[in-house]
Amino acid sequence: MTGLIWADTEKIKKCAARAISDIALQKNLNNAAEHEREARRELEGKLPWQEMRTMARQSKTGAIEDLPQLLDLFEKRAIEAGSIVKRATTGEEAAQYVASVCRAHSAKTVVKGKSMLSEEIDLNQVLASEGIEAIETDLGEYIVQKRGEHPSHILAPAVHLNAGQVGDLFSQLGGESPGSSDPAALVEFARRRLRQSFLNAKVGVSGANFAVAETGTLIIVESEGNIRMCMTMPDVHIAVVGIEKVVSDWQAAAHLVQMLPMAAQGTEMATNVSLITGPARAGEGKEKELHIVLVDSGRMKVREGPYREMLNCIHCAACLAACPVYRQVGGHTYGSTYNGPMGVILTPLLAAMEGGSAKLTELCSLCGACREVCPVDIPLDDFIIDIRSDDRESSKPSAESLLFTIWARLWSKPASYRASVKSTGKALVPFMRRAKARSWLSRAPFPASLWTKERNIKAPASEMFRDLWKKRQDGSR
Amino acid sequence: MGLVNEFIDRAEENGTSTELVRSEEEAGRRVVELAGAAAVTRWDDQIVAGLDLAETSPEKAELSLVVASYGIAPSGSLVLVHGAGRSAGAALLPPRQIVLLSSVAIVKNLIDALLPIYSDSDAIPANIVIVTGPSRTRDIGLVPVIGVHAPKELHVIVISAQV
Amino acid sequence: MRIISNMKVNLFVTCLVDIFYPQVGLRLAALLERLGYELHFPRGQTCCGQPAMNCGYHGQAKLPAEQFLKTFAQTEGPIVAPYGSCVHMVKHGYPRLFEDSPELLAQAVEIGARTYDFCSFIVNVAGRSSVGGSLPNGDGPRVVYHDECHLMRGLNVREEPRSLLMGVEGCELLELEGDELCCGFGGAFSLKLPQVSVAMADEKIDRYLRAGADGVVTTDVGCMMHLQGRIQRRGLTLATHHLLDLLQPEVQQ
Numbered sequence: 087m088t089g090l091i092w093a094d095t096e097k098i099k100k101c102a103a104r105a106i107s108d109i110a111l112q113k114n115l116n117n118a119a120e121h122e123r124e125a126r127r128e129l130e131g132k133l134p135w136q137e138m139r140t141m142a143r144q145s146k147t148g149a150i151e152d153l154p155q156l157l158d159l160f161e162k163r164a165i166e167a168g169s170i171v172k173r174a175t176t177g178e179e180a181a182q183y184v185a186s187v188c189r190a191h192s193a194k195t196v197v198k199g200k201s202m203l204s205e206e207i208d209l210n211q212v213l214a215s216e217g218i219e220a221i222e223t224d225l226g227e228y229i230v231q232k233r234g235e236h237p238s239h240i241l242a243p244a245v246h247l248n249a250g251q252v253g254d255l256f257s258q259l260g261g262e263s264p265g266s267s268d269p270a271a272l273v274e275f276a277r278r279r280l281r282q283s284f285l286n287a288k289v290g291v292s293g294a295n296f297a298v299a300e301t302g303t304l305i306i307v308e309s310e311g312n313i314r315m316c317m318t319m320p321d322v323h324i325a326v327v328g329i330e331k332v333v334s335d336w337q338a339a340a341h342l343v344q345m346l347p348m349a350a351q352g353t354e355m356a357t358n359v360s361l362i363t364g365p366a367r368a369g370e371g372k373e374k375e376l377h378i379v380l381v382d383s384g385r386m387k388v389r390e391g392p393y394r395e396m397l398n399c400i401h402c403a404a405c406l407a408a409c410p411v412y413r414q415v416g417g418h419t420y421g422s423t424y425n426g427p428m429g430v431i432l433t434p435l436l437a438a439m440e441g442g443s444a445k446l447t448e449l450c451s452l453c454g455a456c457r458e459v460c461p462v463d464i465p466l467d468d469f470i471i472d473i474r475s476d477d478r479e480s481s482k483p484s485a486e487s488l489l490f491t492i493w494a495r496l497w498s499k500p501a502s503y504r505a506s507v508k509s510t511g512k513a514l515v516p517f518m519r520r521a522k523a524r525s526w527l528s529r530a531p532f533p534a535s536l537w538t539k540e541r542n543i544k545a546p547a548s549e550m551f552r553d554l555w556k557k558r559q560d561g562s563r
Numbered sequence: 564m565g566l567v568n569e570f571i572d573r574a575e576e577n578g579t580s581t582e583l584v585r586s587e588e589e590a591g592r593r594v595v596e597l598a599g600a601a602a603v604t605r606w607d608d609q610i611v612a613g614l615d616l617a618e619t620s621p622e623k624a625e626l627s628l629v630v631a632s633y634g635i636a637p638s639g640s641l642v643l644v645h646g647a648g649r650s651a652g653a654a655l656l657p658p659r660q661i662v663l664l665s666s667v668a669i670v671k672n673l674i675d676a677l678l679p680i681y682s683d684s685d686a687i688p689a690n691i692v693i694v695t696g697p698s699r700t701r702d703i704g705l706v707p708v709i710g711v712h713a714p715k716e717l718h719v720i721v722i723s724a725q726v
Numbered sequence: 727m728r729i730i731s732n733m734k735v736n737l738f739v740t741c742l743v744d745i746f747y748p749q750v751g752l753r754l755a756a757l758l759e760r761l762g763y764e765l766h767f768p769r770g771q772t773c774c775g776q777p778a779m780n781c782g783y784h785g786q787a788k789l790p791a792e793q794f795l796k797t798f799a800q801t802e803g804p805i806v807a808p809y810g811s812c813v814h815m816v817k818h819g820y821p822r823l824f825e826d827s828p829e830l831l832a833q834a835v836e837i838g839a840r841t842y843d844f845c846s847f848i849v850n851v852a853g854r855s856s857v858g859g860s861l862p863n864g865d866g867p868r869v870v871y872h873d874e875c876h877l878m879r880g881l882n883v884r885e886e887p888r889s890l891l892m893g894v895e896g897c898e899l900l901e902l903e904g905d906e907l908c909c910g911f912g913g914a915f916s917l918k919l920p921q922v923s924v925a926m927a928d929e930k931i932d933r934y935l936r937a938g939a940d941g942v943v944t945t946d947v948g949c950m951m952h953l954q955g956r957i958q959r960r961g962l963t964l965a966t967h968h969l970l971d972l973l974q975p976e977v978q979q
Binding site for chain 3: 098099102103106120123124410411413414415448449450451452453454455457458468471473474475476477478486487490491493494495497498499500503507526528533536537539540541542543544546547549550551552554555558
C-alpha cells in the first residue's frame with residue numbers, strides 16, 4: 087500500500103543492466119528527455135521562472151503547513167457542493183471504499199483515468215479481488231495494463247515501448263487488428279475500443295492534481311480527454327486524492343495548475359483542465375454522484391518530520407526528465423510506483439523506510455539536476471543524502487559502516503592519512519608492474535575491482551602533493 | 564484588439580483553427596456553412612439555438628457546437644462552463660468541435676477568468692473545462708498524435724463588433 | 727617574482743589531487759604565484775569528508791570535516807581548491823553536517839565564505855578573465871569542456887572556467903547542446919552502480935566523438951579519472967586534461 091514493489095540492490099543492478107542494453111528503451115528515454123529539456127528551456131527563457139518557482143513553493147509550503155485546517159475546509163465546501171467526502175487514513179481503507187461504492191451501484195467494471203495514487207494503493211488489485219474490472223483509459227496505462235506491466239514513468243507510462251511493440255499488442259487483443267503500427271492508427275484503434283467502455287461504465291475513477299479548499303473544487307489536467315470521459319459519462323465519479331494535493335485558494339491553484347505543464351513539458355497550459363465542484367446536478371441531465379476520497383497513507387507522518395517539503399511535489403516529473411540515471415535505467419528499475427528522483431525519496435518516506443525502500447537512493451549520483459529543474463525548489467539531492475543517513479542510523483552496523491569508521495579515523499589526522507596512502511600505494515605495486523599504461527591499472531583489488539571491470543584506474547602518484555610541496559619549499563630556502 | 568490578436572495567434576499555435584466575424588448573424592451563417600450535412604449536437608445557448616442544423620444525440624453527432632464563457636489570450640484557451648443545457652457529453656463526444664467566443668470575453672490571464680466564477684459561492688458550476696487545443700498524446704513511441712478522446716478538430720469563431 | 731603584499735592564499739589541494747594528481751596541485755600553485763600571490767599549504771588538511779557524508783555516514787564524515795575546520799580556522803585569507811566538489815562540501819555540506827553544533831557551524835560558515843574553486847578565485851577575486859596557457863604539443867584544437875556537477879549547479883560557476891579556457895592559445899571550445907549531464911562518477915556511485923556509472927560516461931564520450939572533439943577538459947579529478955579510465959579501456963583517442971594542465975603547463979620547481 088505504499089507503491090513499493092520491491093527494493094533489492096541486486097535486482098536494481100539486474101534491471102539497470104537490462105535497461106542499459108535495451109536499445110529501443112534507450113532511444114525513447116533519450117528522445118523524451120531531449121524533447122522535454124528543450125521545451126522547458128525555451129519556456130523558462132521567456133518567463134520570470136525563478137520568481138514563479140518561489141511563488142509556487144510558497145503556495146505549497148503554506149498549504150502543507152495549514153493542511154489539517156485546509157482539509158476540513160475542503161471537505162466542508164465539497165459537501166456543500168453536493169460531493170460525498172471520505173477520509174481514508176490508509177491506502178487499504180481508500181481502496182475498500184472505492185470497492186464498496188462500486189458494489190452499491192452493482193458496477194462490474196470501472197473506467198479509470200491515470201492516477202499514481204491509485205497505483206500506490208493497489209486499487210486495481212483490490213477491485214479485482216472483488217470481481218470488479220478496472221479499465222485503464224489513459225493510452226499509456228491502457229497499453230501497460232494489457233501487457234501486464236507496471237508503468238515506467240509517472241507521466242508517460244509506456245515510454246519504454248515503441249510503436250511496433252504496441253501494434254503487436256493491439257493485434258493480440260482478440261478481435262480486430264489495428265492493421266498497422268502507425269501511431270495515429272493505433273490511437274484510433276484504442277479510441278474506438280475505449281469509447282464503448284466509457285459509455286457503458288457505471289463508475290468512473292480518477293485522481294486529481296489539486297484540490298482547492300476555498301470552494302471544494304478538484305482540478306484534473308490531461309491531454310487525451312479520457313479523464314473527462316471517466317468523470318462525466320458514468321453516473322458515479324470517484325476521485326482518489328492524496329491529502330497533499332490540497333491548496334488553499336484560487337490564486338495559488340491558478341499558478342500551480344500552470345506550473346505543472348510548464349515544468350512537465352514546457353507548455354503553458356495543459357490540453358484539458360477540468361474544474362469539478364460537486365456532481366452534475368439535476369437539470370443538467372441526469373443527477374450524478376461524486377465521491378472524493380482524501381487519502382493519507384503516510385502523508386501526515388511525512389508532514390510531521392524533516393521531509394515535510396517533499397509534500398510540495400506537484401508530480402510534474404521534471405526531475406525524471408533531468409535525471410541522468412533515470413535516462414539510463416528507465417522507470418521499471420526503481421521497482422516502485424514513483425520513480426526517478428522524486429520516487430527514490432517519496433517511496434521510503436511513504437513506506438516509513440521499511441522493506442529496504444531506502445535502497446532506492448542508490449539510483450543517484452548526486453548531480454543536482456533534479457533540484458535545478460524542480461518547479462517548487464525542493465532540495466532533492468540533500469533529501470537523498472538525508473534518507474541514506476537515516477537508513478544508516480537505523481540499520482545494524484554493516485561492513486561498509488565499519489569501513490567508513492576506520493577510514494574516518496585514519497583520514498582525520500594527516501600522519502595516519504599519509505601513512506594509509508603510502509601503504510596502499512605499496513600494495514598496488516604488483517598491479518602496476520602488469521599495467522600497460524604508466525600509472526594506469528586495468529586490474530586492482532577489491533573494492534577498486536568494481537571500477538576496473540569496465541574502466542582503467544589511476545594508481546596513486548609515486549609522490550603525494552604534500553611531499554612534493556615540502557621538497558619545493560625546502561629547496562627554495 | 565490586442566488581446567484578440569494574441570488569443571488568435573496562440574490558438575493557432577496550439578492547433579486550434581480560428582476566424583474572426585463581426586456579428587452573431589455572421590457567426591451563425593459560418594456555423595451552418597462549416598457544419599454542412601454533418602449531424603450536430605449543440606448547447607442551448609440562444610446564439611446557436613435557432614440555427615438550421617441536422618441535430619442528433621451527443622453519442623451520434625459528428626460535430627459539437629458550444630459557446631465559451633471566456634477565452635484566455637496568452638495560451639489561446641477556451642473556458643467551457645457546463646450546466647443546464649450545456650452538457651459535458653455534448654462538448655466531449657463528437658470528434659469535431661466549433662466554439663463561439665465573444666471577443667469581450669477574452670481575458671489576459673487564467674486568474675481573470677477564474678475569479679469571477681469562483682467568487683460567487685452560491686453559483687459555482689459543477690464542471691468547467693479549460694480547453695487548449697485538440698486532444699493529443701505522445702504515449703506511443705513518443706510520436707505526437709492529434710485526436711484521442713476529446714475533440715480532434717477544434718475551430719473557434721471569435722465574434723467581435725470591432726473588426 | 728613580485729609578491730603583492732596582503733595577497734596570501736591558502737591551498738586546499740583535496741585528497742584526490744594530493745594522492746592521484748599532485749601535478750594539478752603544483753600547477754595551481756604555480757599559476758597563483760604567477761598572478762602574484764604568496765601561497766601557504768596548511769599541512770593539517772586531509773580530506774573534506776564528502777565521501778562519507780554522501781553515503782549517509784554523517785557521524786564518520788564529521789571526523790575529517792572537523793580536522794578541516796581546525797586546520798583552516800588557523801588561517802586567514804582566501805582558501806583556493808583545484809575544483810568545485812570539495813568546495814561545495816565546505817560551503818553547502820558543512821552547515822548541514824554541523825547544524826546542531828553552534829561553534830563548528832560558525833567556523834564552517836566563516837571558512838566557507840572564503841573558500842573558492844580556482845576559477846571563481848581567478849576571475850572574480852583576482853579579476854583575471856584570462857591567464858593564457860596552451861594545449862600540449864600534438865593535441866588537436868577542438869576541445870569540449872565538461873562541467874563538474876558541483877561546480878556548475880552546486881556553486882553556480884559556469885562562465886568562469888569557460889572564460890579561462892577560451893584564453894588558452896590554439897583552443898577551439900565546442901559547446902554541445904544538452905551536454906550538461908553528469909558523467910557518472912558521483913563518488914561512491916561509481917563503485918555501487920558501476921554499470922550505470924559507465925553507461926553515463928559512454929553517453930558523454932559518444933557525444934564528444936560525434937562532435938569531432940580532440941579532447942575533453944574538466945576541473946573535477948574524479949570526473950577526469952572516470953572519463954579517462956573509460957576512454958583508455960575503450961581504446962579511443964580522446965585527450966583528457968584538467969583545466970590547469972592547459973592554463974599552467976609550466977610547473978615551476
